[in-house]
Amino acid sequence: MMSVFSQERLTALNAAYARCIDNDQLEQWPDFFSERCLYLITNADNHAAGMQAGMVYADTRAMLQDRVLAMRDANVYEEQRYRHIIGAPLVLEQDGNRAVVESPFLVVRIMRDGGTEVFATGRYLDQVVQLPDATLEFAERVVVCDSTNIDTLLVIPL
């Protein structure tokens, strides 16, 4: 039997999350989060300073759903695609059905004209919870970008 927060399960969670975004199935993306949650995109400097402010902030799944609707209105997938490469997750703390997990990531952006560039790097700082039906979801996903200089037109989720 696999343990609750085995590397294998967390790796599969991250892989499904990335696939959802990169394959343009954004309507499913909010389902990776708890109904009350924290999704925050920030940078390393602000995070180190303990600031909760970020470039993107949501604390309910409904806010994430609104965000997806806005992205659809803006037709962002006409303009660009992302490709996430997520490194191995490390469990930093674990307590029953809740764990603190860190995973490094790299996101490449592919523009409509074919241009390809490293768009963002950083680490996910997550609180992952296991539900009674054994699925895993994010109670928190704090996206700590390494650079302070992320494109302010940031529209697709990281």
Place this chain on the structure above:
Amino acid sequence: MMSVFSQERLTALNAAYARCIDNDQLEQWPDFFSERCLYLITNADNHAAGMQAGMVYADTRAMLQDRVLAMRDANVYEEQRYRHIIGAPLVLEQDGNRAVVESPFLVVRIMRDGGTEVFATGRYLDQVVQLPDATLEFAERVVVCDSTNIDTLLVIPL
């Protein structure tokens, strides 16, 4: 006992595949495929449109071997190297000794003069089969590049 298409086994398969190409052991590369197979490099737009055409197409292992010979004639490794970083594989379907698997990838190209750039990103869409001796091989590997703008001088396998 590991299951037939465990994350661990598929990860090891992808790692060995990437190592074979990146370490310039191309003569072993066709051995990752079934004798009758599909190896196709295409892009996301063509793939979404259901087109089987691609930048590279082979449907037998012998064609892949021919391709390696042509690369050797062209001395492509004198000019450039690749480095594959492959994300976690996800099993999408599974039926006995056959599975449909998707894995994201990033390939960096390193030119002889030292220049280094993200060359391609995308996902592998595979049909993996297990042989009676328990080895895994690709009955299909469709390489769906994110960009429509892949270098037409594409010579090293993705």
Place this chain on the structure above:
Amino acid sequence: MMSVFSQERLTALNAAYARCIDNDQLEQWPDFFSERCLYLITNADNHAAGMQAGMVYADTRAMLQDRVLAMRDANVYEEQRYRHIIGAPLVLEQDGNRAVVESPFLVVRIMRDGGTEVFATGRYLDQVVQLPDATLEFAERVVVCDSTNIDTLLVIPL
């Protein structure tokens, strides 16, 4: 029970190693190595030619500690950060409590002004040993960079 050099354990070792560097906990970095060890940064051409010379060479943990002190003096983390993405480790040989392992890597460098670029790619060629208390450490980590053209100002460990 996990085997001594399972993919899971080696992946966790690489993840902890990368996290230590990328999160600026360099003082812990030498602890990943045996007291007598080999840490070498070289390139593919020199490595293929059997040359032991490299851009960085250390053969004791104490030398690695000195290196960290020098980095602190130079305030390198004021200027730049790294983000390692490490691919799946492959065990090439294994004998009791010692294994030869290869892992591909990609390192992105993030400059203070926000500029982000692929800094280095290559593979780690490791001798990993298991200690009596079951922890793993590097008796050797040879960092074989793909490019001959790595920045000579190389200061943060790869």
